[in-house]
Amino acid sequence: MKALYAQSGGVTSVINASAYGVIDEARKNGLEIYVGINGVTGILKERFLDATELDIEFLRYTPAGAFGSCRKKLKSDADIEKLFEIFRKNDIRYFFYNGGNDSMDTAWRLQAEAQKRGYELKVVGVPKTIDNDLPHTDHCPGYGSAAKYIAIAMMEAALDLRSMYVDSTQVFVMEIMGRHAGWLAAAAALGWVNGIGADIVLLPEEPFNKDEFISAVDNIVSRKGHCAIAVAEGLKYPDGFFVSDMGYTDSFGNRQLGGVGFTIAGMVRSELGLKTHVAIPDYLQRSGRHIASATDVQEAEMCGRMAVRYALEDNYGVMVTMERVSDEPYEIRYSSVPLNLVAEQTRMLPKDYFDKFMVTEKFFKYALPLIQGEPYPPFRNGLPDYKLLDLK
Template sequence: MPKNALYAQSGGVTPVINASAYGVISAARRHPDVIGTVYAAQNGILGALDEVLIDTAQLSDADLAALKTTPGGAFGSCRHKLRHGAELTRLFELFAAHDIGYLFYNGGGDSADTCLKVAEFAQYHGYDLTAVHVPKTIDNDLPHSDCSPGFGSVAKYVGTAIREAGLDVASMAASSTKVFILEVMGRHTGWIAASAGLAAQDNDAAPHLILTPEVAFEPGRFLKAVKETIARVGYCTIVAAEGTRDAKGTFLSEAGGADAFGHIQLGGVAPILARLIKDELGHKCHWAVADYLQRAARHIASATDLAQAIAVGEAAVEFAVKGQRSVMPAIIREDSEPYRWRIDAVPLHDVANREKPLPREYLDADGWRLSAEGRAYFAPLIVGEAPPPFVDGLPAYPRWQFSHLPKKLIPFERG
């Protein structure tokens, strides 16, 4: 008898996370003799704990296809560190009540750890569960994978944004703003900030300076570079990762507090940099924070990224039906020109609680711009356009509303 599957989205969403959901659900439908019903947890692992489940069989073929062009998390996501004890026990009560034998957990590094934790609990207690992590993160920091689904589309967005903003600043620099700063996500790694360097066709084009967590921020050196850029070009554009830090490893924008996984809350590096430039150099600065805009920008998604997001979802199911457990579908680069890639399974033990830093050689000697090696890495990931349907001049995104399965368990009290 086929076992049912649970799919859940976790952590910050991406422009193409729902494409991975499409990959999982559509692939599972091709194996009705092995996988019964795919249930989606509303709002990730919290929905699983609360037994708020969606029967994805209610999705028509048209609904399923719409997942490929919809940003955000169609089934809802959450940030929650699954606890040993009552929460893990509850999760397996849910599995037993709904005859679930497969878990497809779609998320980043913290989610890989959660998926591994569930798999190890199942093995220890002798529960027949096949758990596969479906990768996604705009931070691009999952190890053993060439890139992470979601990243390519964000790289395309920030590259477009800084190129367009650079033209804006250039047109007004003689009499107005001389410095523009775009703050992008990247708490511990500078993949997103560095990818914006693709926008620069030459040394005088935006972005002129890139700030990443991997290169220590030195105020004097930074101000000198800004001053020299303005003297040479007439203005200066900067892309800064939110996790930009000094030589001691202290975040420039540390605001205090932490999330459920213990990550320090950051308070915005762009206004700090703008104030430093204004105070020390006297130049008028404008700044912007890409924030949710970068990870929701499905309208300018990378076709390469979309294809990879679907592929990892499909591969997760194929690995599962072949009996591969506690693995993650990883994207393996076979060549850069033309870009060729494949999907391999990597053990979750090699992924969970590990981060892939931006290689220093992807930046030039000063650390301000992309090197030729960095450009060769990033360039294929943003190739191709895959726009959603437009109606009346705006993207036509569905507002997902689902009915939920009748509950079989008593309510769970989360501490």
């Protein structure tokens, strides 16, 4: 029996750990396992890699999508028709799609279409997103490592700010990924468990009030001389309009965002006359494998393994989920949810996880277990020894 795995959407520092889990588990169960290069975009071009004998150890510590990703939305009947021609031609009977909200929509469409056509295809979604916004799962692989990166980056930047504020920068602004949900921006406050973190966190879930924000910055600077601010790219005004809307959409119809950090910094400069500095981690926050979370790596791999196990148990048309059993000691169990309940849905940061410009103790209790452990990659010449596949 032949199985196909592919990666989709924005990558993470642990998506390849999920790939390792899928491939290794498939091989252990006697499946011929292939990988689609660049997700469904590559599959439509029959760009496959036979992973049955591939050395996959490097996947455990290499960030980003080792097999290439894509942001293609299945819009046309012609694309769907061609995909099933390719599935039939190559006798693909299992399909494991590793991605986020839009990717789960693609997986659901393929499962529904297979049933409609009477084609035996078992589709299982492997969750992935640093945004942590997939519903029906406690958290998503990729989030813990990105949250850890953001927390550390904010701690170190805040220390820099503290050193220089007397006659230099007084306000530091970090722009953090998160279109609709503030899970990742909230992580900028986690450093407070060790004594330093973001002073203000601006979340998409909290409508932005400029006057209240400026007043908060003024109070903090008056008290301590400096202020570190974390802002999610999806920050919205009370009318729902994005503060950083760039005026166009991507292939999935999502509004393209960018520059909210500079917008916020500009407000501070014009209203308070303070010197500001802006940092945008961008790709760095999602592919920072050098300081990943061990919990995240282990769970990402296990989600891949569970996807194969579920498919072999005839539990398909689902996405793998994690359910939290307890916080102390931290324990989860794996389960599944129908893909149609996940597709294009967004899980927001709960209201009791934040209070105006700061996260609450409930968020700390939720997030801290997810950033534990340091599974460092191997180093060579003083640098991570990441491996690359030739995908040409």
